[in-house]
Amino acid sequence: MSQEKKKLVVLLLSSVLVLLFITAVYMIKPSNVVKEAKEEEVEKEKLIRVSLIINDGVNESTLSAKLESGASVYDLMEHFREKGQLKYEVTNYTFGEVLDSINGLENNRMGKTWMLYVDSFLTKDNIKEIELQKGSVYLFKYESGSN
Secondary structure, eight states, X not given: OOHHHHHHHHHHHHHHHHXXXXXHHHHHHHHHXXXXXXXXXXXXXXXXXXXXXXXXXXXXXXXXXXXXXXXXHHHHHXXXXXXXXXXXXXXXXXXXXXXXXXXXXXXXXXXXXXXXXXTTEEEOSOTTTOBOOTTOEEEEXXXXXXO
């Protein structure tokens, strides 16, 4: 085989190898992109949107946030406290937390107390034990304790 033919074969083989390498890179890359997109989608699914409504008997305000799945009502309240959108006080007891006040309105003032409604249903559960649910509405209403 002549020297020119050898160079031509080497050049041809080199070109084929380069094309194979480029093809392999492009075939692998889309799967990584798909994998990253799926991971991002899973991360988004971990976040849920919920609303917290504060009704003091005169005014009502609604706060909305996205929190991680598994967070509690207490976590939601902390989220808004950290953003400066909510002030509240709780007392910790061995059986759990008791909400004492929201935005300066204390329980038992004028016979009223803060009641928590989850999707319009009154609950007496501890705020740290109520797991947030996607799309649910959490309402703290300042009202007579007999409601």
